[in-house]
Amino acid sequence: MSSLSDFDFALPAHLIAQRPAAHRTDSRLLVFQKEMSEPQHANFKDLIDYLSPGDALVLNNTKVIPARFAGFKIPTGGKVEILLSRVLPDGTWIVLIESKRVLQINAELTIGSSQTLIAKVLEKIEGEPGAYRMSFTENIIEHADELGQIPLPPYIERSSDEKDKERYQTVFADPSQNQAVAAPTAGLHFDQNLLKMIEEKGVHLVYVTLHVGPGTFLPIRTDNLDEHKMHAEPWSISKQAAETINAVRQKGGRIIAVGTTSVRVLESAAAKARELQAESGLTRLFIRPGFKFKIVDAFVTNFHVPKTTLLLLVAAAIGRERFLEAYHEAIRQEYRFFSYGDACLFDVMDFAK
Numbered sequence: 001m002s003s004l005s006d007f008d009f010a011l012p013a014h015l016i017a018q019r020p021a022a023h024r025t026d027s028r029l030l031v032f033q034k035e036m037s038e039p040q041h042a043n044f045k046d047l048i049d050y051l052s053p054g055d056a057l058v059l060n061n062t063k064v065i066p067a068r069f070a071g072f073k074i075p076t077g078g079k080v081e082i083l084l085s086r087v088l089p090d091g092t093w094i095v096l097i098e099s100k101r102v103l104q105i106n107a108e109l110t111i112g113s114s115q116t117l118i119a120k121v122l123e124k125i126e127g128e129p130g131a132y133r134m135s136f137t138e139n140i141i142e143h144a145d146e147l148g149q150i151p152l153p154p155y156i157e158r159s160s161d162e163k164d165k166e167r168y169q170t171v172f173a174d175p176s177q178n179q180a181v182a183a184p185t186a187g188l189h190f191d192q193n194l195l196k197m198i199e200e201k202g203v204h205l206v207y208v209t210l211h212v213g214p215g216t217f218l219p220i221r222t223d224n225l226d227e228h229k230m231h232a233e234p235w236s237i238s239k240q241a242a243e244t245i246n247a248v249r250q251k252g253g254r255i256i257a258v259g260t261t262s263v264r265v266l267e268s269a270a271a272k273a274r275e276l277q278a279e280s281g282l283t284r285l286f287i288r289p290g291f292k293f294k295i296v297d298a299f300v301t302n303f304h305v306p307k308t309t310l311l312l313l314v315a316a317a318i319g320r321e322r323f324l325e326a327y328h329e330a331i332r333q334e335y336r337f338f339s340y341g342d343a344c345l346f347d348v349m350d351f352a353k
Contacts, residue, residue: 053202
C-alpha cells in the first residue's frame with residue numbers, strides 16, 4: 001500500500017516558475033512514451049510531432065475568474081479572505097475561507113470596497129476543510145473583475161497583476177464556462193497557431209469542462225491515502241465531444257488529455273459507461289497508483305507539487321519509478337516547475353491501463 005511519503009522529491013526553489021514564458025509555446029516539453037527507456041527533451045511546439053492523424057486532443061475549456069475576495073466582518077471589520085469554489089443550483093456558493101477562526105453561522109461580511117455586496121455564512125461543509133456555503137446579496141461574478149483577484153497558487157510569491165488576467169487563462173477558454181478558480185495549466189502552453197496546426201494535421205480537438213476548484217491547491221494532510229477527501233468539482237461533456245471521442249476510440253485513435261483536469265473528466269465519465277455520453281456532475285475522483293485508466297492513452301501535464309493529488313495521478317499513469325526518473329531528469333536539466341512552468345507528455349503505461 002502506497003503512502004504519501006512515497007511521492008516526495010526535493011526541488012530547488014529557483015526552479016519554481018514565478019512568471020510565464022515570454023510566449024506560450026516557448027515552454028520545454030519532457031516526453032516519456034512507452035517505447036522510450038528514458039525521458040527525452042523537446043520544445044512544446046514539438047508536441048505536434050507526437051500526435052497522429054485520427055488522434056483526439058482533449059482540452060478543458062473552463063474559464064478562470066478573479067475568485068479571491070477580501071471580506072470584512074460586520075460589525076468588527078476583521079478581514080477574511082474568501083475563495084470561491086463552486087456555485088450551487090440555488091445560487092449560493094461553496095467557498096473556502098482563509099481564516100484562523102471558524103466563522104459563525106449567519107455571520108455577515110462586506111465584500112471588498114462595496115457597501116451593498118454582503119456575504120452571509122449559511123453552513124459549514126463537512127468533509128471539505130475550510131469550506132462554507134455562503135449567499136451573496138448580488139451576483140458575485142458580476143463584481144469579480146472589479147473586486148476580485150486572480151487566485152494565483154501559493155507557490156507564486158507575488159500578487160497577481162494585469163498580465164496574469166491574460167496569461168493565467170487558456171486561449172480556448174469558453175466565456176460561458178466562467179467558474180474556475182484555478183487554470184487548467186497544461187492548456188496555458190497552447191496558442192491559436194499551434195492549435196490550428198494540430199487540427200490541420202488531422203487531430204481532433206475536443207473540448208470538455210471541469211471547473212477547477214481551490215481544492216487543487218490543498219495539500220494531502222494524511223500519510224494514509226485512504227483517508228484523503230477530495231473537494232468536489234463540476235464537470236461536463238457535450239454530446240459532440242462524447243461522440244467524437246467514441247468514434248476516435250472505435251477507429252483505433254488515441255485519446256490524449258491536456259491536463260489532469262481533462263483526465264479526471266474522461267475517467268469520471270468512463271466510470272459510468274463503456275462509451276461516453278453527454279452528461280455533467282460533480283467529481284471527487286482521486287486517481288492514485290492502482291487506478292485502472294479506461295479512456296486516456298496519453299496526457300500533457302505540467303510538473304506538480306510534491307505529495308499532492310496531481311502528482312499521484314501522474315504516478316498512477318506511469319508508475320512511481322518512472323515518475324521519479326522523469327522528475328529527477330527535469331530537475332537536472334533545470335526545467336521550470338508548477339503552474340507557469342514547463343510541460344510533460346506521458347503515455348499511460350500498459351501496467352496502468
